[in-house]
Amino acid sequence: MRDSTLTTDDLWAAVHAERAALADDLADLTAEQWARPSLCGRWTVEEVLAHLTAAASTGRGRWLASMLAARFDTDVHNDRRLAEQRGADPAATLARFRAVVPSTTAPTGHTAAWLGEVVVHAQDVRRPLGLPGAPPVPVVTAVARFYAARDFAVNSRTAARGLRLEATDGPFTAGDGPLVRGTTLALTMAMAGRATFCDDLTGPGVPDLRERCAPG
Structure with a gap:
């Protein structure tokens, strides 16, 4: 694909x-x-x-x-x-x-x-x-690009605002600001508000992204 x-x-x-x-x-x-x-x-x-x-x-x-x-x-x-x-x-x-x-x-x-x-x-x-399954990177890349571009079912664009997101396993990049790096799936899940996936990310922008994942 x-x-x-x-x-x-x-x-x-x-x-x-x-x-x-x-x-x-x-x-x-x-x-x-x-x-x-x-x-x-x-x-x-x-x-x-x-x-x-x-x-x-x-x-x-x-x-x-x-x-x-x-x-x-x-x-x-x-x-x-x-x-x-x-x-x-x-x-x-x-x-x-x-x-x-x-x-x-x-x-x-x-x-x-x-x-x-x-x-x-x-x-x-x-x-x-503890199940290991994950979608292919091109599939997750399509979701990551959609999430970075707009808030829809989740406030993903808001979560990523003012940050530079860079995938370590594929072509996905978005934004400008403090860097957040990780797999395309981890970046996507964090944009979707799942704070636990911030544990899989690195870079000076991670604390900001984690805070935006916090309930409420």
């Missing part, structure tokens, strides 16, 4: 591949592992997977109706859709996720953002579980 300009078809192919890889990674989890806290706020591993299923099942019209019903409270919207997609047990939740692996349904046409959704949430569960 090219690492410069990915087409919409390229991005959707990456979404499908990353969903399938995550489903395979989670296939043999124990009940305790499914209930383990993720890096995504209050959600468990199983709840993150149900959230990803919901994201792959909610088109523009349904998303707008859900947000209106939630009075544009994103947490309420996400919790309601998650509850819909969580199965009677983790095996059922995983089966529902596998069923949407090839989906191209999304609330908007920002395909790089929905690729970021699965890339980030996959690490939200892999990291606490």
Whole structure:
């Protein structure tokens, strides 16, 4: 896959591949592992997977109706859709996720953002579980470039503002200011607000980035 300009078809192919890889990674989890806290706020591993299923099942019209019903409270919207997609047990939740692996349904046409959704949430569960899986660098590069360019589902551009980000494993660079260096995945996860990935970064800008990842 090219690492410069990915087409919409390229991005959707990456979404499908990353969903399938995550489903395979989670296939043999124990009940305790499914209930383990993720890096995504209050959600468990199983709840993150149900959230990803919901994201792959909610088109523009349904998303707008859900947000209106939630009075544009994103947490309420996400919790309601998650509850819909969580199965009677983790095996059922995983089966529902596998069923949407090839989906191209999304609330908007920002395909790089929905690729970021699965890339980030996959690490939200892999990291606490000690699972080694990670997307190819060109895939993460597409997400990193989108995150550095704008705030969308996460305040990634705000997090990176005034910093120079440089990947050590690929072509991604962005911004000017105190340097932050690390893998493309670590930079992407930090821009997404996951402070634990700042441990994988180096440079004088890391304390600023870590502070911006702090809750609240």
